Amino acid sequence: MRRAKEEQLGGATQFYSTPSWAVHRLLDVHPLPPGPFIELGCGVGGIVRAVNSWEAWRDGALVRPYASVTWTGFELDRRIAQAGSNRMADECVDIDVVVGDALTVTATDIQARACLQNPPNDLAEEFVLKGLELAEEVLVFQPQQFYASSGRESFFASHPPDWIYVLPDRPRFAGASGAMQCYAWHCFSRRPTGMTRTRRLGLTDKALRASEFARQMRENAEDFGSSEARAEAPEAAE
Ligand SMILES: C[S@@+](CC[C@H](N)C(=O)[O-])C[C@H]1O[C@@H](n2cnc3c(N)ncnc32)[C@H](O)[C@@H]1O
Numbered sequence: 001m002r003r004a005k006e007e008q009l010g011g012a013t014q015f016y017s018t019p020s021w022a023v024h025r026l027l028d029v030h031p032l033p034p035g036p037f038i039e040l041g042c043g044v045g046g047i048v049r050a051v052n053s054w055e056a057w058r059d060g061a062l063v064r065p066y067a068s069v070t071w072t073g074f075e076l077d078r079r080i081a082q083a084g085s086n087r088m089a090d091e092c093v094d095i096d097v098v099v100g101d102a103l104t105v106t107a108t109d110i111q112a113r114a115c116l117q118n119p120p121n122d123l124a125e126e127f128v129l130k131g132l133e134l135a136e137e138v139l140v141f142q143p144q145q146f147y148a149s150s151g152r153e154s155f156f157a158s159h160p161p162d163w164i165y166v167l168p169d170r171p172r173f174a175g176a177s178g179a180m181q182c183y184a185w186h187c188f189s190r191r192p193t194g195m196t197r198t199r200r201l202g203l204t205d206k207a208l209r210a211s212e213f214a215r216q217m218r219e220n221a222e223d224f225g226s227s228e229a230r231a232e233a234p235e236a237a238e
Helices: 020-029 046-053 078-090 121-134 150-158 206-224
Strands: 037-040 056-058 061-063 070-075 094-099 112-117 135-143 163-167 183-189 197-200
Touching: 020 046, 020 135, 020 163, 020 206, 037 046, 037 121, 046 078, 046 112, 070 078, 078 094, 078 206, 112 121, 121 135, 121 183
Parallel strands: 037 070, 037 112, 070 094, 112 135, 163 197
Antiparallel strands: 056 061, 135 183, 163 183
16 A cells, blocks of 8 residues: 555554455355365454355355354454454354464464455565465455566466456555555465466445445444554554
8 A cells, every 4th residue: 555554553564454345246256165264464354254244145045155154363463353353253253363473373273275365565475375375275355566566477477376356446445545556356276277367356336335435434443543543553462
């Protein structure tokens, strides 16, 4: 994001929640395996809560296919982790939130079927590699510059995503300012097909996007206080 990192909630840890609609458009086209799932840098559960709330028609009934998945979330900032635990408990998400550095988690600590994440932009490669240690499938929400980067030539040669799902509506993140960027879901597998396919995701109604932004702004104010208070340094894990 263009806003100085230290001005954001979470400061250098780069906290801003993924809008639920950005996750829902992915799930509209990309089925996930059965759980357990993990999220590295889970924030207040933007992705987890969206997966939990996603609805689909099955045999003539509207159901929430991932509502009973078991999750483990890792979050560096203790204050954000606490707010996220409370929010996810309110929505009956079955999650264990661990406070600490997700990049130090090892494969003997946990193994999952899928890892979803929206990591700090400058740590995205490390988060993908850590995700692949811990889960069979890793779905990463990042600006399109993540892929369109000459500096990542060898990384993407060694780790070609199976899918890149481009979101046609640019997300606006509560708690971060600056120009809105194009985002995509980058889907990696431990057994990559070797052929990266691209698909354009569906559009999301403008009013729905606006109401999601307002909801996240309201929650941030409730959980962390005024925007001035939010600019304070994060309370990192010991
Ligand atoms: C861009 S936010 C995304 C939050 C959430 N995943 C979502 O999509 O709504 C990145 C999150 O990762 C956390 N984070 C940054 N570095 C981390 C690390 N090394 N280990 C665990 N969490 C980290 C930040 O505090 C922040 O909450």
